[in-house]
Amino acid sequence: MWLTTADEAQKLARQPQQAPAGRAAGDEAVTIDTSKRFQEMHGFGAAMTDASAILLSNLPDSKRKAIMAELFGRANSGLGLSFTRLTVGASDFSTRAYSYDDTPGNVPDPELRHFSIEPAKKYVLPRTREALAINPDLLVMISPWSAPAWMKTSRSLITGQLQPQYYQPFANYLARTVEGFGREGVPVSMITIQNEPDFEPDDYPGMRVNSPDRAVIIGGYVGPTFRTRGLKAQILDYDHNWDDPQMPLTVLRDPRARQYVSGVAWHCYEGDVPAQSRVHDAYPAKDAWVTECSGGQWSPKYAEVLGWMTDKLIIGASNHWSRGTLLWNLALDPKHGPHTGGCGDCRGVVTIDPSTGAIIRNVEYYVLGHASRFVLPGAYRVATAKRGEAVEASAFINPDGTRVAILHRKSGTGPLTIALDGERYEVALPVDSVATLRWKARSGGK
CATH class of the missing domain: 2.60.40.1180 (Golgi alpha-mannosidase II)
Structure with a gap:
């Protein structure tokens, strides 16, 4: 024990x-x-955000290698994290707002001539490759916070919706991201087409994509594009909270979209975990995954976080059909960043002080460890x-x-x-x- x-x-x-x-x-x-x-389990982990990758990359080599081995390896009581999430372009935990196809003056670029994953090559992809070398079982999923600004009604990375004339360029944008990451040694296993699609944040990248529109985008564009290009990355719908299971149910009721959707991604911030079973019972062939939940200073008491996260994200999520759970930032600094807008008091799985190199293992580290160290990929509940x-x-x-x-x-x-x-x-x-x-x-x- x-x-x-x-x-x-x-x-x-x-x-x-x-x-x-x-x-x-x-x-x-x-x-x-x-x-x-x-269900067959895959594993547990946290997101390799820009913030997390920057903090890890800036550690001295020996210290970085040691904490990476501790987080992703199983030797010497390592956590064995086997699930991670990368952002497609910027999130609130980036140092600036950007996409992979920013154009001068937001000039439309439907042929994606300006497309580049260069921003991911400096920190995120090297750290993810390092994690994969430590744990080849690591499952990588990716999620965009926003389409490129020129595709949107707002013509900004902040707020707005995807314009229908750009559904196909957006599908190509996601496909090229999967292909580009793969060429960089980071194979993508799963993708969602939008993080938190029912929320338009006012100070960091985001985009509203309602359920009928997601069904059209997945069924008519992203799914066929991935199939034509031979991409094996599975498409998950939703990527939002437990409080509105009707949103993924709407997408799954669409027969064109349903054929391309392998499962549903859930967040923890509203509602409760039995919502996962409601969708599973309606579509038992579709997987469930918890793809984001963050601790933070809004809940500072160790015992309360330990119990709640274990009940909801490990025990409850698994008992309600999830194949794996992701927390949000793998690492943040003592000021809850670096970030641009968004959450100003989120807590990482570990806290890294960039001025001293000190590493604090937070309560989230132990919540994950109770599962990730012992429940191996391929286990069954x-x-x-x-x-x-x-x-x-x-x-x-x-x-x-x-x-x-x-x-x-x-x-x-x-x-x-x-x-x-x-x-x-x-x-x-x-x-x-x-x-x-x-x-x-x-x-x-x-």
Whole structure:
């Protein structure tokens, strides 16, 4: 067992190995049934934003290599992060607003003669290549915050909508981004056509793309363009909050779009995680992924963040069909940046002080670690049943047959009882703490 306590006395701390207390009695707080398997998992991670890549790149080589190995590797108790997100052009966590096709005076460029991924080549792509070298299982998704300004009604990277006459150039723009990243050694596994499409921020790049328009853009332009160009990157819809599942349902009801959409991307800032199951139940062949959630100074208490993020983003997201979870910035500085507009108090998985090189591992680091270190790519979620509301739990079986359970104890006293493979375990788990338990496969099979 690995334990993180609310008082921060223990953080992903290894506990003594424990033998079963006897046969399961049927009254355990949590029962794990490995014979019932659900979605295949891929992994957990955070976004390699411009801000994160800049901070990591500016560390001394030895320190950068060490923290990258710790974040993406599995040796020496590394986190083994296996999922990341890159932005197509700028986000609020960039040092300036830009796209990959900015033209003088915003002159229309439907042939994309000005297209260039050069801004990504300085920091983001080198750090992502480094992460891929450490962990070849790393899954890369990409999302634009805005189309190039000349494609939009606002003629600005900030606010506005995509003009219909530029649907095909926009599809080509996304395809060329996937191709360009691939040539730079960063294969793109998944893409969304717009970050948070129901939100037009007023001080950083953004673009409103309602659900009927997304269905047209995906079904009539992006999907066919990717197919024609032989691109294997999967298209995810939505990339926005749990509060409006009707938005992805509208896209999935469109038969042309549905054939190209492999799943739905979710954010955590409004609504609740059961929305994922609502969409899954309507379209069970479509995957779910949590693709953004940030911690920040609006919620500064360690114990509250530990419990909420574990409940919603690790346990809840998995139990509601997600194949993986991404937090937002992998790294930020002590001033919550660098950023241009947008969130002024977001927190990274780690905080890097550019003046000293000091690295702080935040509560988000431990939330991710309880899953990413132990739930391996190719694992399956298995059935869990709990008695009462004292604990939240999700469980998995890895490709090597090891069993993993992630637990958040919310109330109660005394040992927490768990049934697995017919045996009973009694685990000392303090209230408000999070634990990961791992069992070796029983003799004779997986």
